[in-house]
Amino acid sequence: MDPDLSALDEFLSDAGHDGYLLHAGSDLADQYYLSGFDAPDPFVTLYTPETTALLVSGLEYGRAKNEARADAVRRHADYDLHAKAAEHGRREAFTRVLVAFLEEFGVGDVATNGRFPLGVADALRERDVALTADRDDHVGDARAVKTEAEVESVRVAQRANEAAMRAAEDLLREADTESGVLRYGGDPLTAERVKEEIEVTLLRHGCALDETIVACGADAAEPHNRGSGPLRADEPIVIDIFPRDKTSKYHADMTRTFVKGTPSDAAREFHELTRAAFDAAFDALEPGATGADVHAAACEVYEDAGYPTLRSDPGAETGYIHSTGHGVGLDVHEAPGLSDSADVELEAGHVVTIEPGLYDPDVGGVRIEDIAVVTEDGYEDLTDYPVEWVVE
Amino acid sequence: MDPDLSALDEFLSDAGHDGYLLHAGSDLADQYYLSGFDAPDPFVTLYTPETTALLVSGLEYGRAKNEARADAVRRHADYDLHAKAAEHGRREAFTRVLVAFLEEFGVGDVATNGRFPLGVADALRERDVALTADRDDHVGDARAVKTEAEVESVRVAQRANEAAMRAAEDLLREADTESGVLRYGGDPLTAERVKEEIEVTLLRHGCALDETIVACGADAAEPHNRGSGPLRADEPIVIDIFPRDKTSKYHADMTRTFVKGTPSDAAREFHELTRAAFDAAFDALEPGATGADVHAAACEVYEDAGYPTLRSDPGAETGYIHSTGHGVGLDVHEAPGLSDSADVELEAGHVVTIEPGLYDPDVGGVRIEDIAVVTEDGYEDLTDYPVEWVVE
Structure with missing residues (x-):
């Protein structure tokens, strides 16, 4: 029996967000709840009312495809992390990969868990992705x-x-x-x-x-x-x-x-x-x-x-x-x-x-x-x- | 033997930050490392080259005073969380408490761990506290x-x-x-x-x-x-x-x-x-x-x-x-x-x-x-x- 996420969908629609973005390991309960994927190191989940997409490292790619409750699984290499890192350094390369991932799914404005990491948030904002911390914790309310x-x-x-x-x-x-x-x-x-x-x-x-x-x-x-x-x-x-x-x-x-x-x-x-x-x-x-x-x-x-x-x-x-x-x-x-x-x-x-x-x-x-x-x-x-x- | 934080001090001084701010439970390694305090729920550590100050709930206050490696321990009630919550609601009250805590220690510009929670960061920025995610992870480098x-x-x-x-x-x-x-x-x-x-x-x-x-x-x-x-x-x-x-x-x-x-x-x-x-x-x-x-x-x-x-x-x-x-x-x-x-x-x-x-x-x-x-x-x-x- 899947969880009821209708209140989350309603919030996203009312607030004009394209989706809900998480960047965390599965120790963050929201991450495990929305992705259905258990991994210790941070990965990305994009939830929209239509689709759930994951962005993971190559190391987790096989498992994520098999185990995650996701409609799509992408890995960093799908957006040329390696080439980007050679040119721009690893941190900037990861930001560019994440922006490309969001673009693939047509997403430019997201709500995030209140614990979304500030470092990633500011890097995305510099690239004109709109992020708003969901201070009312709609995923937490769904989990409750x-x-x-x-x-x-x-x-x-x-x-x-x-x-x-x-x-x-x-x-x-x-x-x-x-x-x-x-x-x-x-x-x-x-x-x-x-x-x-x-x-x-x-x-x-x-x-x-x-x-x-x-x-x-x-x-x-x-x-x-x-x-x-x-x-x-x-x-x-x-x-x-x-x-x-x-x-x-x-x-x-x-x-x-x-x-x-x-x-x-x-x-x-x-x-x-x-x-x-x-x-x-x-x-x-x-x-x-x-x-x-x-x-x-x-x-x-x-x-x-x-x-x-x-x-x-x-x-x-x-x-x-x-x-x-x-x-x-x-x-x-x-x-x-x-x-x-x-x-x-x-x-x-x-x-x-x-x-x-x-x-x-x-x-x-x-x-x-x-x-x-x-x-x-x-x-x-x-x-x-x-x-x-x-x-x- | 205490850790060597001289590179962190130098970073703060060079970048013009008053201190380093953490908001996390001790499951965040940086938090345990800087505070010396082990607690499951999020608490606040302010590190400056001169002092380490903690802000904790009343529930953790006694333990924090006994166990933390801190020069000062404050609790929410020291800044009237209860009265502020009655007037402004709990979330806004916590932000005001945190601002008052930073003011007590003369801090208006902080670096934070890259995983600092976006919700707290944006609330502090709205109250004119300057926060910059430390993307080079100076505390992590010290821990290494x-x-x-x-x-x-x-x-x-x-x-x-x-x-x-x-x-x-x-x-x-x-x-x-x-x-x-x-x-x-x-x-x-x-x-x-x-x-x-x-x-x-x-x-x-x-x-x-x-x-x-x-x-x-x-x-x-x-x-x-x-x-x-x-x-x-x-x-x-x-x-x-x-x-x-x-x-x-x-x-x-x-x-x-x-x-x-x-x-x-x-x-x-x-x-x-x-x-x-x-x-x-x-x-x-x-x-x-x-x-x-x-x-x-x-x-x-x-x-x-x-x-x-x-x-x-x-x-x-x-x-x-x-x-x-x-x-x-x-x-x-x-x-x-x-x-x-x-x-x-x-x-x-x-x-x-x-x-x-x-x-x-x-x-x-x-x-x-x-x-x-x-x-x-x-x-x-x-x-x-x-x-x-x-x-x-």
């Missing part, structure tokens, strides 16, 4: 609404994620406690060791990942701290896993917080409030609600209990210091956001996280995160993992 | 010359790489052959299974990686085809591994080609020629030589034997269809390149691959790749792995 096949890809990645979380929880469960520090197989159980277990499990399930968070104590009070060193008993341990399925390239995302032993009263309150904020956010998740509505539902729980949120205090360093969620797909963070400024209405097919949390260096961090798809009449939680936190 | 500590990081990653290659070769060695297909533990031995072994080994050695190439037969004749499916006896199997050490973020890179069984005469000639091209390229590797000189040395071996190269036929689809090597560091592909157009002289501290290969769908692919550092009087091969290919 998933087809059934895309939701299934997220579901597959989430199954791997659950296996990895289970492997991590099992390590905590099997660990002993000695002088307040967890031990496993005779050694201190470190954040690094738990991450290794998670990552090996994900690899065995066909997933890759850049980073995993296993953070304990004060580390966990910084939401993006990945955590390091020995894990301690009686303190919250935040485990946040966001793998990418290698085959589909779609992500999943889930967080659980565990305590091995006995949580403090303060940590217990953090977890209870976060569970309540999590439930409140899910109650607000439905088509027609905005991301800000869902975020507000979570914030209210915390604010009512006297904790700062970014809504009540934008400079807060403790309390609820991030947004309630984000879209997940080819990027682990993508549209739609569930934050104070998110005024776009949610719609069926949006895949988002719900991930409230409370943070204070004196208590630690607590976060709970599920991933869900918005449906016609509410949502379907794609996560199948209990929200239990005390590990005996 | 490694300190001793950086070379050591590559060496550590390369040790992990060798362990992974050993694990892969052992799988091939222990496999049986049945009806021309390799079998291991009763199942067909697939490219995917070998990659899993490689990747688990790398994880156990503290490395991450996005992709690995294990390609057999016609797959291997496309240099960037990652390979899939059952591996076959008597055909060249290209294994190309390029891990990133998770702690240092530096890469290694190595390729070996194996045959389980008996190679064809054609494949044998491919390997002999590639070994000769490999030796010739290393013979040419020394400070003062250009990347083109090293590439020419490899090309001559193939051309003398009657095979096309990109130098003799820029549109060639078989033969020697890529360049001889590339720099390796925070990026797996970085400066300096060893290609026909590489006219910059190599210097001590450059870390490069030497990786000639021959490709033909009827024969398969053969590639041999080591990684080396250019020294004052030649080079030091950082690779410790034999170049043997027939696996009994």
Whole structure:
């Protein structure tokens, strides 16, 4: 099932652009989405409502012809890059090749992804190609609404994620406690060791990942701290896993917080409030609600209990210091956001996280995160993992 | 040992720029190199010869203050992002915050990485900030010359790489052959299974990686085809591994080609020629030589034997269809390149691959790749792995 690009076509037509131009490797999600081609080094995709054309190096030409979702594939040599480089130098030659490619497809005015490289943009503008950065990110908006096949890809990645979380929880469960520090197989159980277990499990399930968070104590009070060193008993341990399925390239995302032993009263309150904020956010998740509505539902729980949120205090360093969620797909963070400024209405097919949390260096961090798809009449939680936190 | 940025300072001074501006996550190597800060979402680094200042979200503020190699860290809230967003919308508010940040540091004219995002650039230009894409990539040139500590990081990653290659070769060695297909533990031995072994080994050695190439037969004749499916006896199997050490973020890179069984005469000639091209390229590797000189040395071996190269036929689809090597560091592909157009002289501290290969769908692919550092009087091969290919 191909994605629905009708809103993109409408934007191009309304704004008077001939097409949409990308210059990036497939690590840029828009590039993979529009081209269907997976290549590490930058290549060019020209999307028009009529045609999708790629411009690639000779090295990628064979693969691009076989694998890309494109009507036409050109390579640099088709426009005499080699001769042009001998005469003008490589950079100027590439610009001339790109201009010739655009001319072949009758394109002189393009919108680009906001992250289009400035160096290439200025070189094209010097040759009278009109480029306008698409600040409203129409490709990102198209990507945000998933087809059934895309939701299934997220579901597959989430199954791997659950296996990895289970492997991590099992390590905590099997660990002993000695002088307040967890031990496993005779050694201190470190954040690094738990991450290794998670990552090996994900690899065995066909997933890759850049980073995993296993953070304990004060580390966990910084939401993006990945955590390091020995894990301690009686303190919250935040485990946040966001793998990418290698085959589909779609992500999943889930967080659980565990305590091995006995949580403090303060940590217990953090977890209870976060569970309540999590439930409140899910109650607000439905088509027609905005991301800000869902975020507000979570914030209210915390604010009512006297904790700062970014809504009540934008400079807060403790309390609820991030947004309630984000879209997940080819990027682990993508549209739609569930934050104070998110005024776009949610719609069926949006895949988002719900991930409230409370943070204070004196208590630690607590976060709970599920991933869900918005449906016609509410949502379907794609996560199948209990929200239990005390590990005996 | 801090990197030598004197050439960058000189460029800024000569060109009349106040500083160098980056807007990217640390996946952009220049960003990590100049900021020393590892964060997935885009943040801002302003480098001037006097100071390095970061602008980050509240979510990253605590970590940035602790971890970044910066003289000053600011967060969006320091310039009232929240109030500005309420009045002007989030995008315009971010632009105003960025302008206020630049004003605080007295900066009105900046050079940027060529990949600076066009959307941010155009918004700043509308507010009279002068931005010029640094098309000569001065930060990339600085990154290309490694300190001793950086070379050591590559060496550590390369040790992990060798362990992974050993694990892969052992799988091939222990496999049986049945009806021309390799079998291991009763199942067909697939490219995917070998990659899993490689990747688990790398994880156990503290490395991450996005992709690995294990390609057999016609797959291997496309240099960037990652390979899939059952591996076959008597055909060249290209294994190309390029891990990133998770702690240092530096890469290694190595390729070996194996045959389980008996190679064809054609494949044998491919390997002999590639070994000769490999030796010739290393013979040419020394400070003062250009990347083109090293590439020419490899090309001559193939051309003398009657095979096309990109130098003799820029549109060639078989033969020697890529360049001889590339720099390796925070990026797996970085400066300096060893290609026909590489006219910059190599210097001590450059870390490069030497990786000639021959490709033909009827024969398969053969590639041999080591990684080396250019020294004052030649080079030091950082690779410790034999170049043997027939696996009994």
